[in-house]
Amino acid sequence: MRETVSQGMLVSVEDDAALLAMALGEEGCKETQERLKVMGGPGNLLLRCPEELGTNLRIEPQRAVCLAAALELGRRGVSAKCSLRTRFRGGSDVRQYLEPHFAGRRKEQFYALYLDAKGGLLHEERLSEGTLTTSLVHPREVFAPAVLHRAAALVVAHNHPSGDAEVSAEDRSTTRRLQRVGRLLGIELLDHVVVGAGCYTSFLEEGWL
Numbered sequence: 001m002r003e004t005v006s007q008g009m010l011v012s013v014e015d016d017a018a019l020l021a022m023a024l025g026e027e028g029c030k031e032t033q034e035r036l037k038v039m040g041g042p043g044n045l046l047l048r049c050p051e052e053l054g055t056n057l058r059i060e061p062q063r064a065v066c067l068a069a070a071l072e073l074g075r076r077g078v079s080a081k082c083s084l085r086t087r088f089r090g091g092s093d094v095r096q097y098l099e100p101h102f103a104g105r106r107k108e109q110f111y112a113l114y115l116d117a118k119g120g121l122l123h124e125e126r127l128s129e130g131t132l133t134t135s136l137v138h139p140r141e142v143f144a145p146a147v148l149h150r151a152a153a154l155v156v157a158h159n160h161p162s163g164d165a166e167v168s169a170e171d172r173s174t175t176r177r178l179q180r181v182g183r184l185l186g187i188e189l190l191d192h193v194v195v196g197a198g199c200y201t202s203f204l205e206e207g208w209l
Contacts, residue, residue: 016036017032017033017036020032020036020045020057023067024063024067032057035056035057035058036057038056045067045071048068049068050064050065050068053067087118087120087121088113090191090204090205091191091200091201091205092200094113094155094157094191094193094195094200094202095193095195098111098157098193099195101126102159102195105161106161107161108130108158108159108160108161109128109159110127110128110129110137110156110158111125111126111156111157111158112124112127112145112146112154112156112157113154113156114149114151114154115151115153115154115155115190116151116152117152117153119153123151125145127141127142137174137178139178142156142178142181143181143185143187146185146187147185147187152187152188153187153188153189153190154187154188154189154190155189155190155192155193156175156178156189156191157191157192157193157194157195158194159194159195160195162196163196163197163199164197165194165196166194166196167194167201167203171192171194172208174192175189175192175208175209178192179209189209190209191203191204191205191209192204192209
């Protein structure tokens with residue numbers, strides 16, 4: 001394991017348990033593989049707080065905190081890489097851009113992307129966390145940053161932690177409300193994208209906007 005690291009071959013390590021063992025500073029990965037299997041795989045690591053990581057992986061609290069920090073840093077690194085994409089051409093681009101923000105989240109996250117006249121990203125903002133309702137997502141919170149950043153248009157998006165991208169009645173109601181306000185302000189709501197696990201639903205692509 002030490003030889004693998006010293007040769008700079010970390011990216012070539014395909015075994016998830018071996019990578020986790022390296023992150024934890026463990027020599028062997030057999031026991032780590034069993035613990036990772038119990039947790040349901042590497043993707044579920046993002047869902048755990050430091051206390052849960054410590055309990056499930058049977059590691060001391062300080063090491064659990066370090067692992068949680070490394071996981072969060074990885075999430076932010078992916079987000080930063082995705083931010084290099086500054087043009088949005090459809091729901092697929094929105095999903096790809098926001099997926100790192102949604103990864104491992106247990107509650108719905110509602111984001112707005114504020115765009116210039118050519119579809120370039122001016123500003124992004126997370127506006128709420130929790131089950132989407134018209135009271136939780138108020139038009140003034142959505143459009144205030146649009147005015148501040150002089151956006152020509154905006155796209156809103158939220159995730160479904162269940163992994164299902166099916167649109168709810170509340171999603172439709174919120175979208176209609178935001179669309180009406182956008183028309184009054186002259187700032188067009190281009191799309192509302194609901195992101196699931198590896199899938200999405202775009203109001204624009206479905207012909208609902």
